[in-house]
Amino acid sequence: MYYSFHKKRVKNTPMNTLRTALLSLLLLTLTPVTAQKLLDLYKSGTVKLVADPTYAQGNDWNTVFSTYRDSIRDSHVGARKSLVLLPDNSVIVNNTYRNFYTKFDAQGRFVKQFNLTTTKGKVFKKTEPILGVLDQNMLFCAIDDPGNMYVVNNNGTWLKTLKFTFMDRQIIALPQRKLAVVGWTLNDKETSSLVSLVDYTTNTQKIIWERRKARIFPVMPYYLFSIEEPIVASVGDKLMVVDVKAGEMLLYDLNGKRLGQTPINWRGELISVEAQQAKLRKTMEAIEKFPIDKPRDNYTVEELTSFKSQSLANLQRELDNVRTPIVEPSVATVIKDSDGNLLFFEYPKTKNGNNFHVWVYANGGEFVCESTFVCDDYDLIINPDRMVFKDGYLYSLQNLKNATDIPMRLVRFKLTLP
Known part of the structure; x- marks a missing residue:
């Protein structure tokens, strides 16, 4: 068990793990349940993840995820996969350091591998991970080193390129064809973490949050490339910025105006x-x-x-x-469930355990309860890039315990009582 957040442009440090996407969350049964039932389940104290046995059947995982064994300079990069769930419940899996993507249908069955292409069909030689869906039918990628974000259709054909002067930690889609980007930049003196609102149509950008820290240069002892970044979530037609270090949740409208501030009632040491x-x-x-x-x-x-x-x-x-x-930061991940509740996952206190302590905040920021999430059959990796929630299911990339070969699986979980 561990928390993992992979970005190929930054070093993997504890602070990088703070970076999270806010997800939709697990439901009690294989059919959607009400918000009250979700909260009741959390209040029970322990929530168990159980895999749907009917999902992703018939896949040869040694073939489908053959790139799992990829390594670069003795670093295992093949496991750094992530997924995107499309509106029709089909799934796209990103393959780190590869320029192709893996497509699964709504039942988790392997469909094909595909590339990003120009409008004339020429394959892009180098691409970034697909991060999400904008306006139901456009896929947006991570920002590359020159500062380009490619937007493509569901078949991978190029639609538009957005330009940026910073790199990304997290990007989410918002209503009105807007994006929220948690980004970073640096100069000789400082590294800076920021949150920017981006208009897809005009490419205009507005920084609404920023934090700076002294820069330590590469090769030096204690070299840290990143600083403590916030987490963003779409809450209806609003944007929530969760600043774990400051212990507060900030609410903005889609024009960047701050509407409110809610303190997080528990804090680290x-x-x-x-x-x-x-x-x-x-x-x-x-x-x-x-x-x-x-x-x-x-x-x-x-x-x-x-x-x-x-x-x-x-x-x-x-x-x-x-x-x-x-x-002292005590939270590794913040997740948003399908009812708008926020779940703060604590850094695990037991090494190699498979239990996750969670603080639950109801939609609107009111603290509800503490809970624990457990799983028997998979070595859970709490990573928002590998977990997407929708309609009562958690779609996730996880490693099967005691697998004899490649352990990674595309799995669909439900929430149950132990």
């Missing part, structure tokens, strides 16, 4: 000013001692020397600005 300063000084000491006597990782001695100097200057600037205690 406070980190004192002294503890923050000690951590920064420890990082600075490690960087000071870092030897630069030869080129390393394709960087010259001159580049490494510059990285070291700038990293120390940035950290000193942050050290000088530490004045108040901060909260």
Whole structure:
């Protein structure tokens, strides 16, 4: 069991795991249930995920997911798959570092592999994962390194390219052909996390939330490329920005006007000013001692020397600005269920366990209860890129326990009492 959030442009750090998409959630039976029944189920204390035995039958998983074994420079990347659920309940699976996608029908049966193509049928050589569906019939991809987002139809044919000056952590579709992007950017001094509202028709963008942090350069000890980013969810015709670090949920209209602010009633442990300063000084000491006597990782001695100097200057600037205690993040993932309830998944306290402690907030931000999610047959990976909820089902990519070959499966779960 573990939490996993993969982005090929960033290093996989604990802070990256904070980055989450907010999902629709599990229902009690194979048919939809009411919001009250969902909340009643959460209030029972323990919720069990049970796979639908009729779903995804007849697939040869060793063939369908043969890329599961892919690796790059001794890093296992084949397991970094993600899925998108289309309006007709068919599923698209993204294959990391590959330029093709895998399609399944509404019953989970393998259909085909396909590529993104130009309007003339030419295959794109390099593509990003498909992240979601806009306006029922357009698929939008992640932002690539030059800052392009490709939008295609359901067959993979190019429709439009949107331009950005930042990269993405999370992108969700909103009403009125708009998108919400949790993005990041950097300069020599800082890394910045932001939330931007994007209009598909005009490509206009409005930053409504931003946080900055001192930048540590690559190769240096304690190198962290990311900072604590928020999580976004579509709530009717509104946008919810969940800032776990600050302990608050912010509500915006689709024009970016803030409408309200709801505190999260439970918080992680406070980190004192002294503890923050000690951590920064420890990082600075490690960087000071870092030897630069030869080129390393394709960087010259001159580049490494510059990285070291700038990293120390940035950290000193942050050290000088530490004045108040901060909260130690305790939440790994935030999930939105199909009734608009928010579920905050805690970092697991037991290594290699398969239990997940959850705080439940009802639609509107009122705390309801604590609950625990469990699963017997699969080693759960709580990753919003691998979990999509709709109409009483959880569609997910998970690893089957005790599999003799490739363990990954496309599975459809329901919620039950243990």
